[in-house]
């Protein structure tokens with residue numbers, strides 16, 4: 587009975603041991619791959635860290651302690667910067683005459699003084715030159731020379747100075 591039990595036990599033990607050894611080997615290889623990849627992504631000497639990672643467990647611990655600061659932080663920062671620039675680009679336009687960056691509600695190009703928008707005579711909001719009525723207060727925009735408006739759907743390219751002082 588005990589013989590049978592011991593035989594059964596050793597078989598189980600053997601299987602479990604095999605599984606554990608295989609798992610450890612997989613983990614070991616994965617740790618080396620991770621260290622090399624991580625070191626490469628961080629722009630360090632990845633082959634040196636790969637050699638360090640060959641030392642089981644200790645190599646991995648050493649890398650985790652000594653690895654260079656996170657690149658992902660830089661990446662996040664870059665993404666933020668890009669998002670900020672895109673937002674600025676959305677907020678800013680370009681002067682049709684000189685290409686100077688102008689904000690969406692600029693009335694005049696600060697560089698070449700081209701009139702970009704009209705001012706509503708009633709509420710003083712900046713209006714697109716193509717608009718015939720103020721969308722803020724429904725006041726009609728008067729005194730606009732609208733000769734080219736029918737054929738030219740482009741708005742900001744015209745930049746024609748209007749008679750409204």
Ligand SMILES: [Zn+2]
Pocket residue numbers: 681682683684685686695696697698699700
């Ligand atoms: Zn300009």
Ligand SMILES: [Zn+2]
Pocket residue numbers: 706707708709710711720721722723724725
């Ligand atoms: Zn208005």
